[in-house]
Amino acid sequence: MANVIDTLFSASISRHVICVFLFISLVYTQNTVVFQPPFVTATGPTVTAFLLGNTSDVSLSLRTVSPSNTTGSIGSPSCTDEATRWVLTKEQIGKTAVRIKLRLNQSLHFCGENETSTNCCTKLLCVLEALQVTACVGNTPKASLLVQATINARLFPASAGNDNKTVIPNQVYQPLGPCPCDLTVRVCDIRCCCDKDCASEDLKLFASHCLPGPFGGQVSPDPDYQCSVQTSKNSPDWFPFLCVTSPPENNPYLGLFYHGSTITPKSGPSFQRQIVSAPLPVNMYVQGSPIITLNNQYFSIPQRVLGRCVNGAPVAFLENFQVECVTLLRSCPTGSPLQTLPADLSLKVMSGQGGNVVVHVTDKVVTDLNSFISKNNALSSAAQKLLCENVTLALDYKFFWQGNGITAVTLTRTIGTLISNVSVSLTTRYSAVFLNGNITAEPNSGNPGYQVGKPVIAGTMDNESESIQRAFISIWNPVGDGLCSTAEKKVVLFGKNSTSGCLLPVGQQTPPQCNLLRETVTNLQASLITSTYVAKRGNPDLLNLTDWMNISFVTLNSSTAMEDTASTCSGIPSHQHILVWSLVTGLVEGVPQREIRDLQIRYTLSTWAQDCGGGNSLCEDIQLFPITSSVTFIDIPVITEPPKARFQINFTEYDCNRNDVCWPELAFPITRYYTGEPYSQSLAKGMILVFCFITASILGTPWRQIRQVWHSIAL
Structure with a gap:
């Protein structure tokens, strides 16, 4: 039992x-x-x-x-x-x-x-x-x-060491982790067969498509020229004299990054269009199989096929892609995919586990279309001005999967209004990303160090679970009229300095409500950063506090007493400056690994004054007060040489660059301190001088006395 x-x-x-x-x-x-x-x-x-x-x-x-x-x-x-x-x-x-x-x-x-x-x-x-x-x-x-x-029971080593120190292995011949392709915490990464988060059912989906080489956690084979590879049966006669004996650390395959095998399509006549058969009922998904909707149709997203954009291309399970399609517009589009409705995009997709999931659509409105359009020839006089509303600019899908099924699908639809007097080339973007786990799974910003352009990871302590809840640090992202009430927030990206702000409408009152103004600005600035910890590296452990550090807050000019008058308010934290100090700790596969050593939030206090234009009768009812935020990344230099001692700095007797008398030049032409002429000419002249000295010695006084003695004996 x-x-x-x-x-x-x-x-x-x-x-x-x-x-x-x-x-x-x-x-x-x-x-x-x-x-x-x-x-x-x-x-x-x-x-x-x-x-x-x-x-x-x-x-x-x-x-x-x-x-x-x-x-x-x-x-x-x-x-x-x-x-x-x-x-x-x-x-x-x-x-x-x-x-x-x-x-x-x-x-x-x-x-x-x-x-x-x-x-x-x-x-x-x-x-x-x-x-x-x-x-x-x-x-x-x-x-x-x-x-x-x-x-x-858990087994711990006898000497656990200091928890505050991180032991980094030799990065010359091994990465910082046993599984370099494990990029997402607590979820299974596609094609990463060494990921401990992958169950046996997950590994069956891509067991034959594992990432090869060191990045996939696999030992690279020894090259053919290694002496240990060849045997006496298949090696040529000359091989023992020309083979190479080298340790595994010098394997030439280390550092290579493989994206997997690619299949080159075979070209054929354009008039032979392939007939797509009706999809078969799906019991479960495997890698590469098409995703099916509830009405037994292929779930399709515009993709590139043989170099051209196809609107009805099926989406394959566990196959990520990101494409751009260019369309010449002389009139406003009326059909899909440039004109779409949320109801048409909210399809029901078979989950592969006997149920179905609904595509959750979220709209994102952009006002600046410069990155999506490029102007062409002017329209004819008979043509009307282009005024196209709610044009679909991008469709970004996220498929959340687990096992052999899909758990959720989200879509971010980017739309905008197109206004132009000329014909334009519209560039639309389409992407699909498969994420293992639930809808709250978030990717890391590096493995292990931060990578430039990835979000800076922050968090707060959850006392109930004793773990860190992930969050992000943000700055202002004004849109539309630039007011703080309509402004959005953008995530701080590692290594990217930025400055932004918004405008806060302040009413003209006598006397002004300074306490209310200070409290409002303080709450607006505090809404940008709600975290108390920042991750040192790009793949932090939510349960290990040694991977996190405290965020420090500093208020500049805080010692100055706040003095409010009938027309001014002082001590307003109008500017928030984020300072991030980072250090390059090493290289992994040739990529620098950066680590955050300190993050400081500084608030600069300013004074608000009524703008009356020369008199109280000219005061405006509403005055716009600017609120700004910025982020600056500072690289800590790496000191590779020990500092010089006082003797090395002050002793100049043998320094030819800082002393009038250069004693090493006396050894000319043996030494290279003399730079008046090329070294080859100096050496040749020195050899001639040596030859002349030897000749003079032979023909000088000693040899003349020997000859006189020889002649006297002979006589």
Whole structure:
């Protein structure tokens, strides 16, 4: 019976999470409650499930259960709450769903030799028990959740070291992580077979399309010229003399980045148009299979096929793309894809798991169309001026997938009004991105260091989950009339300096309401930055505080006393300046890895004064007060040489550049300190001088005396 229970509990939690929202409507209409999933196997200290249905008067109870020795059953659910090692919490999600969380209130480390505390594990299998969570209305059980907890103790090294220091391995021959293609935290990256977040079902989708080489976490093969590769059977006679013996660190494949194999289309006659057959019913999606709508049609987005844009090109599962299409407009478009309606784009797509998902459409209106259009020839006099409203400029799809199905689809439709006296070339953009996980999954800004152009990651501490909730740092992005009430916010991108602002209408009153004005400006500036932490690197761990650092806030001119008069208000934080100090810590695959060392928010105080134009009778009713924000990135230089000592700085006796007498030049032409003529000529002249010296020595006084003695003996 224990094996049967373990089999039931080992069902994958991810499959049940997909079906959570499909059960909401069913259980709500029946006025019942149900746990989803009903069985959970816990291998960690936290468990999450959902209670669906009419949860208004439902209470929860927790107890420990065990199978009966005679019947094998665990008994009927009970509303009696028992004391356990687990903490039960719940969180309301909407009107018909409650998130249930179980957290183990016990440490999972081994007990030390002299440790007497009971809050530790005495053996490797720390927790082995079954829990039952019961949903009750009054004293009547309505639904139950069974949890099989099998948790092992955590093993820590004897010398853990300082948590504040990060040990970076040698970057010459290995990346900073065992899986460089793992770019998204806690989700499965497509074609990254070494990603620990990918389940076995996910790996089956792209097992034959894994990223090769070091970027994919695979060891590159040794080249053919290595002596260790060739054998005596297939090597030529000359190979032992010309082969190369080199360590694996010098593998030439290190640093290469593979995008996968590409298929070159075969050209054919243009009049042979391929007939697209009707799509077959889809039970599940695999990589490359077309996505099907609810009415058994291909889900299509404009794409490039054989170099040309095709409006009805099917979208393939797990295949990202981004294309641009250029259309010459002499009149306003009337049909798709340049004229679309949200109702036509909100299609129902088969999820691949027996259900369907609806495309959620969000509109984005742009006023500046310079990046989308280019003007051509002028229109004829008979033609009317182009005034095209709500022209579709871009369609950006995001497909969220899990397992072999699609969990959600979002679409951002960019529209704008086209006004021109000439014919224009309209450039429209279309993209599709597949993201693993739920709709809240967010990509990182680097792996591990920040990459230029990626958002700066910030966050706030969640005391309940003891983790960081991700957020972003923003500055003003004025649109339309430039007022702060209509201004938007844009995310601060790493390495991109920027300055922006908006205008705040201030009414002319006597005396002015300075406290209200200061409070309003302070709240507007504070809305840009709601975080208290910033990530040091581009792939931070939300549960590790060493990957985060505090944001410091400084108010300039704060020591000056605020003096308000009948026509002025002082001490207004009108300018917010973000200073980011970064440092290059190394290279990964030839890409610099940058790390944020400090982030400081500075507020500059200013004074507002009434603009009356020379008299109170000329004062305007409304005056516009500017509020600005800026961001500056500062690179910290890397010091590669040790500082010079006082002796090296002051000792100039042998320095030919700072001393009139250069002693090394006395060794001319042996040394290279003399730069009056080329070194080759100096060496030749020196050899001639040496030859002359030897000749003079031979023909000088010693040899003359020897010759005189020789002649006297001969006589």
